[in-house]
Amino acid sequence: MTTEQTTPHPRVLLAEPRGFCAGVRRAIGIVERALDLYGAPVYVRKEIVHNHHVVGELRRRGAVFVDSEDEVPEGAVCVFSAHGVSPQVRAGATARRLDVIDATCPLVAKVHQEAVRFARDGRTILLVGHEDHEEVEGVRGEAPARTLVVESAEDVERLDVPEDAPVAYLTQTTLSFDETAEVVQALHRRFTDIVGPHGDDICYASQNRQNAVKSLARSCDVVLVVGSENSSNSQRMVEVARREGCPAHLVPDVTRLDERWLDSAGTVGVSAGASAPEILVRGLVDRLTALGHTDVRVDDGTPEDVVFAMPTRLADPETGRAPRTPLADEDR
Ligand code: SF4
Incomplete structure (x- = not known):
């Protein structure tokens, strides 16, 4: 040797x-494109994605990050973050006549649709996730009176819901795969009339x-x-x-x-x-x-080629496609 x-x-x-995943690239691209098209300031409700560098760069270019739609001047452009918002937030934005551009990740939007469907079916929704995360706040807002947040298998034992009640579970998109499987198993052991997505909603x-x-x-x-x-x-x-x-x-x-x-x-x-x-x-x-x-x-790994379409109003007028933007595409 x-x-x-x-x-x-x-x-x-x-x-x-x-x-960067496809939902994050799309969300950052939406803010960059909105700044190009409409000029600063572009208001963004919450951090567009949870990264301080990204937020700092966009702020430098003219994005204004706010905690609530109530802080946005009436009629101004307002981007909703990748984590999604509740119907109550949408209603607040409509009341203020905000020009909303929705950067909710399509995979988060899918969880919202599932929540609406399960609530319509009369089920109690057991939302596996972290209570204070914006995504959970948004999904819970679809049916606040019938949604309970569950963080762990121990929480399942503490739920004040009858065993034979019709329930449905949903999961936050960014959870640990293995830990979520344990919670979902605990839910299946506890409830007799339970439905859910295929497996989970982890993206x-x-x-x-x-x-x-x-x-x-x-x-x-x-x-x-x-x-x-x-x-x-x-x-x-x-x-x-x-x-x-x-x-x-x-x-x-x-x-x-x-x-x-x-x-x-x-x-x-x-x-x-x-x-x-x-x-x-x-x-x-x-x-x-x-x-x-x-x-x-x-390391060897799984190549990713997922791309989510931009909102039509922000697409390149000549090609109809999502234009490249500096920060969203910086590492491609
Ligand atoms: S749900 Fe997944 S794909 Fe969508 S923004 Fe979050 S991490 Fe990215």
């Missing part, structure tokens, strides 16, 4: 896929990123997930790696890297949540390279 083979450079293994992007991070965890000494603290899918990726027995940390950006995490780590796995731009991954990898992890490789 050569010396190089016995003492290889410390490695970086990049997850595939990682970073393709969350599943693919969790599978990729599992693969990293099996071959790395530590896993770093680029993503903001309020990003649900990024937090779940950290948890998934830890459940595989690998130390894992969330890294909002390279300034938050704690070099002690790398102590004696031969292979460092790097991934990014669905709302984290590739520029932040590059910053982290550059730092790891400077620290001696010079052998950078991409």
Whole structure:
């Protein structure tokens, strides 16, 4: 064996896929395109996606982020975030005559439609998710009087609903696949008249990123997930790696890297949540390279080619297609 083979450079293994999903690209593209077409300011209700870098860039270009539609001047352009909104928010926007552009991810919109259908069928909706997440707030708003939020298998035991009551479950799109399966099993054990979506509503992007991070965890000494603290899918990726027995940390950006995490780590796995731009991954990898992890490789994974159409009013007038926009397309 050569010396190089016995003492290889410390490695970086990049997850595939990682970073932006189709819903996030579409949502960012909607704000960029609205700024191009209508000029600043464009109001955005809540963070368009849960990433501080993305929000900061769009703010720099003229987007104004507000917590409530009530803060938007009457008649102004207002974008709803990728996480979706309740019917009550839509009604508030209509009352203020806002020019709404809806950036709700189509996969979140599908969960809303399921909630409406189950409520119409007279079922109590058991929404598996995190109580304070915007997506859960929006879905619960479809049938607030008949929706209960369930976070864990223990919560299922505490539900004050008769065993034979007609119930339906739905799940937040960005949950941990394995933990959600446990909660859904607990629901099936507890209720006799229960229906739900096929399996769950966890989206393709969350599943693919969790599978990729599992693969990293099996071959790395530590896993770093680029993503903001309020990003649900990024937090779940950290948890998934830890459940595989690998130390894992969330890294909002390279300034938050704690070099002690790398102590004696031969292979460092790097991934990014669905709302984290590739520029932040590059910053982290550059730092790891400077620290001696010079052998950078991409793990085998599932290529993604999902694209969601833009609202017609924002499409390119000549081609009718979604125009490329700088931030949404920066890493393509
Ligand atoms: S993570 Fe999934 S549900 Fe959320 S925006 Fe991306 S594709 Fe849509």
